[in-house]
Amino acid sequence: MGVSNEDAIKQFQSLMEVVDEPLKQTFKNMHQGYPTETLARFLKAREWNVHKAHKMLVDCLNWRVQNEIDNILAKPIIPTDLYKAIRDSQLIGLSGFSREGLPVIAVGVGLSTFDKASVHYYVQSHIQMNEYRDRVILPIASKNHERPISTCIKVLDMTGLKLSALNQIKILSVISTIDDLNYPEKTETYYVVNAPYVFSACWKVVKPLLQERTRRKIQVLQGCGRDELLKVMEYASLPHFCKREGSGSSRHSRNGTMTENCFSSDHHFHQQLYNYIKEQAASRPSLLPIKQGSFHVAFPEPDPKDAKIAETIETELHRLEDLDGLDKLL
Structure with missing residues (x-):
């Protein structure tokens, strides 16, 4: 018989009281004053099995200590031109907040190329945005709404998704594994918009492989999803690619200024983030890189289920690629 959620959290708390001091310190940086909510996230990720959740969290804390994740916000990607190149090829940004106060994270899945730097820079950039x-x-949102806010909403733009996405599976798998193991249950809902045929074909074969908990979080919307998204956020918080049918996710906004495009390095979110990292680095000069170089983070081994999903996507893309080639010959 399983224990209640409340009992599970109490058991988890007791186990965390005896971990080593370095792990307690990095856990404090993780939970930002909301330890119970953090424990609950790890319990959800392991179906409320206390021992599995405890192992997951301890592994995560060891990963943070060994890879100096607590210091990653004092490790700027330099020079600035390299940072801008990464922003142009790893399309992600904060477009606003939902009506309930959750950050709205926009991700340009289809047009991200990940071809301007090594995988280590893209992983560094991704973890910095997570941190x-x-x-x-999230602490500012929690303070403004006077309640714990520990999750976000993600809007995934599939504009431009092509069979060449096969080349990105490796890096996307690395980033996904880091999120699954070290930032579990941080996304409330994934909204998929502007989905072309190649996505629909892959989704059909991948959906049955996902856990029911994950499937419930994913909503594939019609077109740019504007009308459905307006039910959960104000128009001003819509990502730029959702504000008009067919607008697409451009690296250089066709439907407004660069500052409206939340993927652009000129967008206020990325300006604030980069300035924050530079300020943190300046306040701790001993952490400044001596020369240009990415902050290497150890890549965790993917869960066998996640590896199976990546393999399935790769197989399906190969199949579609073969069919596309055959169509061109006929």
């Missing part, structure tokens, strides 16, 4: 979200954005 900035968790250590700066």
Whole structure:
């Protein structure tokens, strides 16, 4: 017989009281004053099995200590031109907040190329945005709404998704595994918009492989999803690619200024993030890189189920690629 959620959290708390001091310190940086909510996230990720959740969290804390994740917000990507190149090829940004106060994270899945730097820079950039979200954005949102806010909404733009996405599976798998193991249950809902045929074909074969908990979070919307998204956020918080049918997710906004495009390095979110990292680095000069170089983070081994999903996507893309080639010959 399983224990109640409340009892599970109490058991988890007791186990965490005896972990080593370095792990307690990095856990404090993680939970930002909301330890119970953090424990609950790890319990949800392990179906409320206390021992599995405890192992997951301890592994996560060890990963943070060994890879100096607590210091990653003092490790700027330099020079600035390289940072801008990464922003142009790893399309992600904060477009606003939902009506309930959750950050709205926009992701340009289809047009992200990940071809301007090594995988280590993209992983560094991704973790920095995770940490900035968790250590700066969410605590401010929690304070403004006078309640714990520990999750976000993600709007995934599939504009431009092509069979060449096969080349990105490796890096996307690395980033996904880091999120699954170290930032579990941080996304309330995934909204998929502007989905082309190639996504629909992959989704059909991948959906049955996902856990029911994950499937419930994913909503595939018609077109740019504007009308459905307006039910959960104000128009001003819509990502730029959702504000008009067919607008697409452009690296250089066709439907407004660069500052309206939340993927652009000129957008206020990325300006604030980069300035914050530079300020943190300046306040701790001993952490400044001596020369240009990415902050290497150890890549965790993917869960066998996640590896199976990546393999399935790769197989389906190969199949579609073969069919596309055959169509061109006929």
